[in-house]
Every structure is written in C-alpha cells, then in structure tokens.
Amino acid sequence: MQIAPHSGWNFAMTLIAADAIVAAEQVRSLRFGIEAIGKTAPRAGVIVGGNFRLTEVRDLIAKRVIPRRGLTLTPVSQQHVQDELDRILHLEQLTLRFTTPLRMSHSRQGLTAQRDPQTGRVPKPQLMDRRRFDLDVFLRRVARRIDSVGLPQLTYNDVPITDDPPRVVENHLVWFDVSYGANEREKHLPGALGDVVMAGLSPRQISQLVLAQYLHIGENTTFGHGRFRIAQLGPDPFGWKRNVSLRELALESRYLDPAAAMFELPPGTAGRLVQAIRAGTYEPQSATRITINTGDRSRTLSVPHREDRALQRSVHTFLAPVLDHVLEASSLAYRRGRHREQAARAIRRATADGFAWGLKADFADFFDSVDHQQLKSRLRAYLADPALEGLVMKWVRNGSPETDRGLPTGAVLSPLLANLFLDEFDETIAAGGGRLLRYADDCAPGNVCVR
Secondary structure (H helix, E strand, C coil), X not given: CCCCCCCCCCCCCCCCCCCHHHHHHHHXXXXXXXXXXXXXXXXXXXCCCCCCCCCCCEECCCCEECCXXXXXXXXXXXXXXXXXXXXXXXXXXXXXXXXXXXXXXXXXXXXXXXXXXXXXXXXXXXXXXXXCCCHHHHHHHHHHHHHHHCCCCCCCCCCCCCCCCCEEEEEEEEEECCEECCHHHCEECCEEEEEEEEECCCHXXXXXXXHHCCCCCCCCHHHCCCCXXXXXXXXXXXXXXXXXXXXXXXXXXXXXXXXXXXXXXXXXXXXXXXXXXXXXXXXXXXXXXXXXXXXXEEEEEEECCHHHHHHHHHHHHHHHHHHHCCCCCCECCCCCCCXXXXXXXXXXXXXXXCCCEEEEEECCCHHHHCEHHHHHHHHHHHHCCHHHHHHHHHHHHHHCCCCCECCCCCCCCHHHHHHHHHHHHHHHHHHCCCECCEECCEEEEEEEEEC
C-alpha cells in the first residue's frame, strides 16, 4: 500500500509498566523519539523518516489526547477485567480471535530449541496453525506470561468445575506472513490469525485468558504479535481503529475514476454507487450467466453488471499489490510481473537441486467449490476491515453458483480471491519439501517437484 501525501496513519501499542511514573516516562521518550525521526532525513533504504509529523498521542483507555506536559496515563482497571470474567465464566465454550499473528511453537520451551549436535543448526520450530493447535502448551504459555508480568489474580466463586479436559472444538486459524526490511535484508515473521474455539476450561484458565487479552502472547510480542480477544465479550473497548477504512481507500478517485472510464459508466454514476455503499443501501445487480461448451464439458460464467465490474476493478487495483506481498512465489497466475519464463527457470533450478519427478495436477471444479466461510476467514485475517470484507463477500454471493460456496468465474476479483484462498495450499507444499508452480487452480506445467 502506498502512503499518500498528507494521509493519516494510526499506530497503537500495549504498554506494560511497573507503575504510572515509569509508564509516563516510557510514553514521553517514545513521543520525542518518533518526533525526531519525523524531522530527520532517512538513511539509504529507509522509507519513513524526515517526511512525517506526529499529530497526537491518545490514551485508548481514557479515550483522550495525552498532553505534552502534565502527562498521566490510565491503566486497564482491575474491576473492568473482573467484570469481563464474570460475564463469561459460566460459558461452555470460548472463542479466541487472534487479531495480530500468533507465533507460538508446539514445544513447551517455545522457539528456543537446542542445536542439533550433528549439524550444529537450530531446528526450525513447528508453529501453531490451522493444522495443529496444542491447547495444553498454549495455556501453559499464557500462565507463564501472566506470572512474568505480575498481574493480580481474578476471583471466581461458586463455579461448577467440569471433568472434561480442555480441548479445541474448532480451529479457523489462517497463516499470515509478516515481513519487514527490503531485498536481501528482508525478514519474515509469519504467524496465525483467526479464531480458535475451545471448551473444558477451568475457572482459573478462563480468568487467565481474560487477563491475557491485554497482553501479547507467544514470540515477537515487541512487534505486536500475539494479541487476541475473546469473541463472546464483543469488540475490544480499548482497541484502535484505522485512520481510514480500507474500503474508503479502495474507492478513492485515483482507483475508481480509471475503472469507471474502463467500463464507460455515465458521469456521476461511480460517485452515486459509492454513496450507496457508504449508506448501506448498495446491492449488486443480477449477474449475467453465460454457458460455454468445451467438448464434453460446459462452464457457466457469471458476469457482473458493468457498474459492479467498475467497483470491483477499483477494489482490485487497490488490493492486488497489497495482497501480492503475502502470496507465495510459487503462485504465478494473475500477478503482475509473473510469467511462464519464471516457471521454466524454477523447474531448471529444481532439477539442479536434485528434484527428479514432476506431477501435473489441477483442482476439480475449484471455482465452484470455494467455501464462503473459509474465504471470509481469510479476508478477515488479511484485511482486518469488516466494511471491505462485507463488500467483497456481497459480490461473491451475488454471482456464486451456490449460496454458501463458489466464486463467480466472470468477476474481476475472483482470480485474486482464488490466489488468496489457495495460499495455504502453497505454503503446505513448501513446508513438506516440495517445489510448487501454480497457475490459479492448475498446477501446471510440470509442477509439484519431488525428490
């Protein structure tokens, strides 16, 4: 995403301090440091520096602007946390919604594994994700985190204790790769976003989860990783919001005007559509269905009305470069700068590296079988913007072959959504040691290379 001149950005942090004096000093130092960076010309390769100013610092607990002098901070009160515990203590199931990536190893020692005596290397840790979430290890790490911070325990009286052990009921985590730096200095800190539903928790474990909402859990917490919210408690009352919704950014004139011209919309039509979207009255027009016969098979295209195609093009132009950073290099279709020559070079490299076999495969009826709930989970994890997520899913449902599954094959956004949906497949092949080259739902030409 490009930072436009004069655009506002919000950054939030969780501050853990021994007392109010220490907390105030940390905020004061941080404020002066950020202001200094904004005034200092950046070093080579550094994007942010000398080109911004800090407009305000806000206390999210007290919901007020923090003055430069007479600085005081408001902590999350013990009573607030106790009230949250009382609201959910009798629930049989809890849903933990990770709003920043969770990086946590299945090992009880975390990511600090011992070196292999033969190779001298530290083995790559297996992190919790949708395929495996070790609840026992997670709860132990939560308890350890609370003890290390020194938070006071909450009270829980007259609560029946179940004989069932803690267990994961549903796991809807989505793998998300966070990277920073550029070129050869780029570093990756992937983790898992999304929901985990659990049951059989003891009162003490529930109380620890309530407390842990206001900390960060797992590894790389200084990067903001490992923050979650118990969904049954509703939105975080102290959470932060984007300065501008992604939906608003995607429908700005720099994206919308070229799209309106591409589909020859009458003057004023695009603006009227955006106003309807903001007012909540927008509904896509019925898609045109076209059946194409190819030999013994037939395909049905679902082509949106040109007004809806223009809106989708605007959103696509905004989203495609943003999401491109999280897709695997093995995904080559519908991505700018990706082409078949790269696939040929990748196959030659795989051969040189000792890969001797190639498998050609595709997904049967892929576009017609995409599960909408799983797609929503991915959009929630990658976008974290309910307004844009809802708009995209409205387009998906309008042209999909079934009410709960399928991507409209004639829609502008469908190829991008297909790549997003299959990103986890790409990561799974890579994690298993294979070399994948994928064109949308077709693993061709040649493509899953194995030794």
